[in-house]
Amino acid sequence: MVVAPVLLVVAASVGAVAATSYPAYCAKDMAATKIQPLDAAVARSLQLVQVQVVVRHGARTPWSDRICWDGYDEEWNCNIHELERPEIVALNKTWAASREFEKVYTRGDNVFRGTCNLGQMIDEGHSQQVFNGQHLREAYVGPTGLFHTTDGLDLTNTSDFYFESSDIPRTINSGMIIVDTMLQPSNASTTFDRSSKPVPWHTNDYARSTITPNPAMCPKLKWIDAxxxxxxxxxxxVNSAANTQLERDTKRVLSNYDHATLYDCLMTSKCTDRALPTGIDDDLFRRMTTREESVQIQQYLYNQSAYAQAGMAAYTKRIRDRAIAASRDQGPRFVLSAAHDTTIMPLLAALGGSAWLTEWVPYASHLIFELYANSTSHYVRVLYKGKPLALRGCTTAVCPFESLLDLTSFSIDESICLAPSQPQPALRPASEPSGRIASCVNIHG
Structure with a gap:
């Protein structure tokens, strides 16, 4: 059965906030992620031929069903709903339901009190992705953009457009909101045209997904992690004096917490103005979140980003292959991949090491790969949160296409995910007195 999700948003407006009073992770200032244009003189000499966007979903509820800490009993209510209309095509005949059905998460039957399901994108997340769609439209639709106009574009043509995400509602919804905002025809009706051909949205079983590092698909990850x-x-x-003291300070104010979920629990509370447990002042909050952020970054950067490169090799190769195809006038012009923090963080580490991966990526962050051409050559520009990143060996606004091929060369190593023949390293004791850190971190954030 083919299910066609449609988004219905009720009262999804987000009030103005002072962005400086929140952690950067919350992405309260979406204007800061506008896409920096090329210098006008450089832009006049080049034609933009392809854009690939990797974007994190918007703000959400906690992703894990494990209690954040003793006493955690927050209510989460969501106004983003999904409308579904099952359809089947068989024997050259199409049967489709005559009605749309709304999926309703029944209050009281979910992990959290309220109407949100686990890890669901909240109303603010919708607003963040609308901003992303507007910024992409401003950057890539217009007289000198990738598209001169959105009128007449055939989004069902997968040779020209390719949309994908993990098979999780918050990424699917995020991607669809962006596409609908960015590529809305200028004469579009506000009502859904039931006769229009559905736009293909590509996904796969999460168990076999490579959109985040997946030990099931890359056995070497367990070895590198160990x-x-x-x-x-x-x-x-882990056993440093600072971290030992932090563990004591944390245990004084929290009980029954888990290092694998602590960062997410703290940030989802802080970003939505929920009260933190008594005793967590600004200093302790900063130290706790900095520690968890550092653990995740260390894993991705260890041994010259070995974990990140192995875990993201298959995903990176698709980015590389599409860019190569576009350089030969064969690839899609626009690709949108709606993903997770555990997509963008290892991708930054794999491509740019510690120069690129410096933070736990905020909600709705994006990594963009632009491909340009002139009469003789192709060039690339890579941007994170709308700002250009420095490519190794290149100091100009756009870099030779070979720079991207060099950055992504690890992805064509067919042995990169093969586990070594020697035994997996034995874990040495590291003090984690009150919880665990997942053996292979694969947080669906």
């Missing part, structure tokens, strides 16, 4: 956790660098850091 090597990192047994390394003197990691063990000494």
């Amino acid at each position: 090597a990192w956790r047994s390394s003197s660098e990691y063990v000494n850091w």
